[in-house]
Amino acid sequence: xxxxxxxxxxxxxxxxxxxxxxxxxxxxxxxxxxxxxxxxxxxxxxxxxxxxxxxxxxxxxxxxxxxxxxxxxxxxxxxxxxxxxxxxxxxxxxxxxxxxxxxxxxxxxxxxxxxxxxxxxxxxxxxxxxxxxxxxxxxxxxxxxxxxxxxxxxxxxxxxxxxxxxxxxxxxxxxxxxxxxxxxxxxxxxxxxxxxxxxxxxxxxxxxxxxxxxxxxxxxxxxxxxxxxxxxxxxxxxxxxxxxxxxxxxxxxxxxxxxxxxxxxxxxxxxxxxxxxxxxxxxxxxxxxxxxxxxxxxxxxxxxxxxxxxxxxxxxxxxxxxxxxxxxxxxxxxxxxxxxxxxxxxxxxxxxxxxxxxxxxxxxxxxxxxxxxxxxxxxxxxxxxxxxxxxxxxxxxxxxxxxxxxxxxxxxxxxxxxxxxxxxxxxxxxxxxxxxxxxxxxxxxxxxxxxxxxxxxxxxxxxxxxxxxxxxxxxxxxxxxxxxxxxxxxxxxxxxxxxxxxxxxx
Amino acid sequence: xxxxxxxxxxxxxxxxxxxxxxxxxxxxxxxxxxxxxxxxxxxxxxxxxxxxxxxxxxxxxxxxxxxxxxxxxxxxxxxxxxxxxxxxxxxxxxxxxxxxxxxxxxxxxxxxxxxxxxxxxxxxxxxxxxxxxxxxxxxxxxxxxxxxxxxxxxxxxxxxxxxxxxx
Numbered sequence: 001x002x003x004x005x006x007x008x009x010x011x012x013x014x015x016x017x018x019x020x021x022x023x024x025x026x027x028x029x030x031x032x033x034x035x036x037x038x039x040x041x042x043x044x045x046x047x048x049x050x051x052x053x054x055x056x057x058x059x060x061x062x063x064x065x066x067x068x069x070x071x072x073x074x075x076x077x078x079x080x081x082x083x084x085x086x087x088x089x090x091x092x093x094x095x096x097x098x099x100x101x102x103x104x105x106x107x108x109x110x111x112x113x114x115x116x117x118x119x120x121x122x123x124x125x126x127x128x129x130x131x132x133x134x135x136x137x138x139x140x141x142x143x144x145x146x147x148x149x150x151x152x153x154x155x156x157x158x159x160x161x162x163x164x165x166x167x168x169x170x171x172x173x174x175x176x177x178x179x180x181x182x183x184x185x186x187x188x189x190x191x192x193x194x195x196x197x198x199x200x201x202x203x204x205x206x207x208x209x210x211x212x213x214x215x216x217x218x219x220x221x222x223x224x225x226x227x228x229x230x231x232x233x234x235x236x237x238x239x240x241x242x243x244x245x246x247x248x249x250x251x252x253x254x255x256x257x258x259x260x261x262x263x264x265x266x267x268x269x270x271x272x273x274x275x276x277x278x279x280x281x282x283x284x285x286x287x288x289x290x291x292x293x294x295x296x297x298x299x300x301x302x303x304x305x306x307x308x309x310x311x312x313x314x315x316x317x318x319x320x321x322x323x324x325x326x327x328x329x330x331x332x333x334x335x336x337x338x339x340x341x342x343x344x345x346x347x348x349x350x351x352x353x354x355x356x357x358x359x360x361x362x363x364x365x366x367x368x369x370x371x372x373x374x375x376x377x378x379x380x381x382x383x384x385x386x387x388x389x390x391x392x393x394x395x396x397x398x399x400x401x402x403x404x405x406x407x408x409x410x411x412x413x414x415x416x417x418x419x420x421x422x423x424x425x426x427x428x429x430x431x432x433x434x435x436x437x438x439x440x441x442x443x444x445x446x447x448x449x450x451x452x453x454x455x456x457x458x459x460x461x462x463x464x465x466x467x468x469x470x471x472x473x474x475x476x477x478x479x480x481x482x483x484x485x486x487x488x489x490x491x492x493x494x495x496x497x498x499x500x501x502x503x504x505x506x
Numbered sequence: 507x508x509x510x511x512x513x514x515x516x517x518x519x520x521x522x523x524x525x526x527x528x529x530x531x532x533x534x535x536x537x538x539x540x541x542x543x544x545x546x547x548x549x550x551x552x553x554x555x556x557x558x559x560x561x562x563x564x565x566x567x568x569x570x571x572x573x574x575x576x577x578x579x580x581x582x583x584x585x586x587x588x589x590x591x592x593x594x595x596x597x598x599x600x601x602x603x604x605x606x607x608x609x610x611x612x613x614x615x616x617x618x619x620x621x622x623x624x625x626x627x628x629x630x631x632x633x634x635x636x637x638x639x640x641x642x643x644x645x646x647x648x649x650x651x652x653x654x655x656x657x658x659x660x661x662x663x664x665x666x667x668x669x670x671x672x673x
Binding site: 050051053054167168170171174175177178181185187188190191192193216219220223226389390391393394395397398400401402405406409411414415418422425426429430444447448451452455460462 | 523524527531534538541542545546547555556557558559561562565566568569572573575576579607608611612614615616618619622623631634635638639642643644653657661664665668669670671672673
């Protein structure tokens with residue numbers, strides 16, 4: 001009852017005409033963007049950010065939420081039809097989706113992808129609405145020491161699970177935290193790394209950094225995709241939704257996908273990419289016909305797609321309760337929340353409960369909108385696959401400029417965005433995920449402020465960080481993840497000496 | 507055989523870039539450490555063991571240590587790649603077209619931002635769009651100018667007139 005009332009209130013907000021319009025528009029844009037290889041969800045959200053400055057908080061967030069949900073499905077279209085996933089998480093769908101398309105079952109593969117995405121998304125949504133209030137209530141009782149440790153654990157988890165090695169992840173988050181210290185120190189009043197630039201006194205404009213890292217970096221690194229237009233796709237593909245009997249036959253794949261997606265999505269920074277592969281492998285292991293996987297098995301489409309969309313619910317849990325983003329898209333949404341005057345963190349549910357419930361209800365609405373759009377308007381989205389990015393990228397450049405400018409209505413953030421775009425390109429080209437830098441920038445101030453507060457409250461006693469069992473558990477988790485990485489590195493080193501591996505990844 | 511040689515050269519080129527990147531990271535960490543260590547303390551005090559420089563110092567040192575670990579791995583990879591390639595320096599063969607497009611993108615963006623201070627938004631945006639369409643390979647003048655004009659008009663209507671952005 002206590003959960004239902006605010007949820008109903010959330011739906012009442014989310015279903016207001018303007019809010020509904022924003023959700024559906026965002027979802028449609030998300031599917032279109034997701035269908036285009038190279039254009040990511042964070043990038044789509046970041047270029048839409050300036051459009052939301054004039055809006056109220058909830059419709060603005062619902063527009064971005066729609067994009068987030070829509071890109072998940074859109075990514076499967078290019079994976080199935082072109083074997084080129086629109087998003088990294090869509091790569092797994094190509095394994096069975098594309099063989100289905102090649103043997104003339106493109107419509108059915110798209111139908112399975114749509115159903116898998118919808119059911120996985122609804123599963124994730126259900127978990128999110130169930131757990132967000134519970135975890136938020138627990139989080140509210142946390143002290144500064146707990147929050148500082150959660151922040152550190154979040155950064156280590158991000159580093160441990162992002163693509164590439166943990167060292168690369170740790171370098172990214174460390175740099176992010178270092179960047180977050182730029183500006184006037186709030187306690188001592190000392191200017192840190194401002195180099196005499198007055199605009200840097202208030203720190204790096206966070207939204208501008210996001211615009212650079214997720215917008216400009218993507219354009220600069222994806223210039224290779226220009227002219228990569230496929231003529232394999234026609235508008236004639238008609239979607240064929242699987243029947244209830246088919247879904248009942250493959251329920252296990254959907255359940256595996258939903259569970260993996262929600263659980264792994266809730267781990268900060270991991271996102272959907274790793275979860276889809278894990279779900280695919282599990283679904284194949286548990287299938288009665290594992291030999292059909294890779295050859296066009298419907299379960300091979302359902303499992304990763306259910307996982308992919310279930311992560312939308314999973315990522316909401318740390319974002320809404322702790323202010324820790326689950327992936328790049330939610331990092332940008334956190335930035336949007338800040339720009340709209342909502343402070344993410346443990347107090348968000350208490351202080352802005354209506355916004356939280358509106359967003360959660362909007363997630364459910366966006367998932368249903370995604371199903372209807374994917375079912376009825378698929379022809380439009382497939383036509384998007386035919387478009388050449390040379391027409392699109394220049395518009396992204398203009399929107400990047402506007403997005404950065406609009407944060408303070410000055411040109412300083414635009415220069416910041418350009419610098420971050422170049423830094424992001426350098427990191428991406430060496431295999432360092434830029435999302436780690438973003439999470440470092442977000443969590444850096446949280447850790448520093450709460451570290452100081454915790455030590456101040458304990459009269460400078462560092463033992464406060466092991467004073468309770470949850471704190472000990474968090475520290476143990478951090479140490480365990482680091483120990484596992486060292487073990488893995490040593491093991492890989494031994495394999496290298498035998499000559500099997502060719503490239504050393506520290 | 508040619509493919510194997512190309513692959514070896516590619517690995518060598520990437521390993522060299524990785525090593526250079528690792529060195530740059532260590533340099534960045536060192537610079538951050540030097541800068542914060544030499545920052546005057548000012549008049550404000552700190553009320554505990556965590557001063558204004560604690561987090562920056564910890565992060566700078568951590569960045570240098572982690573970068574050194576990364577660099578060590580990449581140097582090993584470089585040695586392995588050099589053995590396979592039979593040389594330490596690959597022939598200079600950068601993907602010129604791509605580098606040119608990236609440089610042109612950055613240059614055009616910088617000029618666009620500078621132009622926005624002096625030229626109306628619609629004119630600067632029209633110019634950027636037309637130039638970038640051409641840089642990215644569009645060759646039809648009608649399409650380039652038409653889409654640049656239409657795009658500029660829509661963006662101006664949306665951001666300048668509807669959202670009243672003072673750009």
